[in-house]
Amino acid sequence: MSAALIRSALETALAAMSPAMATAYENAPFTPVNGTPYQRAYTLFADPDDAEMTGRVFWERGIFQVNLFYPLNVGTAAASARIEALRDTFPRGASFENGGVTVTIRLTPSIGNAQSEPDRFMIPIRIPFSAQITRS
Numbered sequence: 001m002s003a004a005l006i007r008s009a010l011e012t013a014l015a016a017m018s019p020a021m022a023t024a025y026e027n028a029p030f031t032p033v034n035g036t037p038y039q040r041a042y043t044l045f046a047d048p049d050d051a052e053m054t055g056r057v058f059w060e061r062g063i064f065q066v067n068l069f070y071p072l073n074v075g076t077a078a079a080s081a082r083i084e085a086l087r088d089t090f091p092r093g094a095s096f097e098n099g100g101v102t103v104t105i106r107l108t109p110s111i112g113n114a115q116s117e118p119d120r121f122m123i124p125i126r127i128p129f130s131a132q133i134t135r136s
Helices: 002-015 077-089
Strands: 038-045 057-071 095-098 101-105 120-134
Touching: 002 038, 002 057, 002 095, 002 101, 002 120, 057 077, 077 120
Parallel strands: none
Antiparallel strands: 038 057, 057 120, 095 101, 101 120
C-alpha cells in the first residue's frame, strides 16, 4: 500500500503544477496530440532500506521520473522552462503527504540526456525521493 500512496503523492504534486501539461501516467490511457508537448510520469522504486530489525520501520526510496516530450525542431526554451518549473515544484527537502505517508525529495531533480525520437524530442528528469514507512 505504501507504494501506491507514494506514487499518488508525487503524481498529485505533478498534476497541481502551473501551467498544466498533458500527462501520461503509468498504466492509464493516454493519446499524445501531434505537435503538443506532454509529460510521462513513472515511479521507479529501489530496494527498501530496513531501518530496524523488527521489520516495523523501513524506507522506500526511488526515482520519480518525468519524461518531457516536445515537438522536434522547435528549440529547447519551452523544455528548459518546464525543467525549472519541475525543480521549483520538487526542490530538495520538499515533502508531500498522502494517507499518512510523507514523501521527501532527497536531491535536486537531475536532467538526463535528451533524445530525439521519430516525432518528438524527449528529456528525462529524475526526482529522487524517500519515505519512512511504519507498519502497525
